[in-house]
Amino acid sequence: MRVISKAVCLVALVALSNLGQTQAATEDHDIAITMVAMGRMCAEQEPGMNYSLQNIFSLPDIAANADIKKEILAVDTNPAFQDEIKAVQLQAAGDPSAAKHFCPSYAPKASK
Known part of the structure; x- marks a missing residue:
């Protein structure tokens, strides 16, 4: 019985440690979906502004986070995520303030 208790505790500990990793991966995926969707929305609404997903990588929060950057690139090119x-994108397009707040992040950065 004691061996079973130890085994159950070990399984619970492993499951709990993996839970945090799963949540982080889900958050990264959700962020990536949103970033790609917003970039596409901005590019479609104002094609002359040269909005691009590549431009967002110069933002400090994105540039410093290799996992998010990798997930954004993976989501952008994976056909399995296009419906998501x-x-x-459609939901954001219905909110007029979305473009106002998010699109400047996708614009080319001014060279110094």
């Missing part, structure tokens, strides 16, 4: 991206 489109749903977020």
Whole structure:
């Protein structure tokens, strides 16, 4: 019985430690979906502004986070996520303040 208790505790500990990793991966995925969707929305609404997903990588929060950057690139090119991206894009397009607040981040950065 004591061996079973130790085994159950060990399994619970492993499960709990993996839970944090799973939540972080889910958060990264959700952020990536939103970033790609917003970039596409901005590019479609104002094609002359040269909005691009690549421009967002110069933002300090994105540039410093290799995991998010990797997830954004993976989501952008994976056909399995296109419906999810489109749903977020359509939802954001219905909010006039979304473009105002998010699109400047996707604009080319001024050279110094």
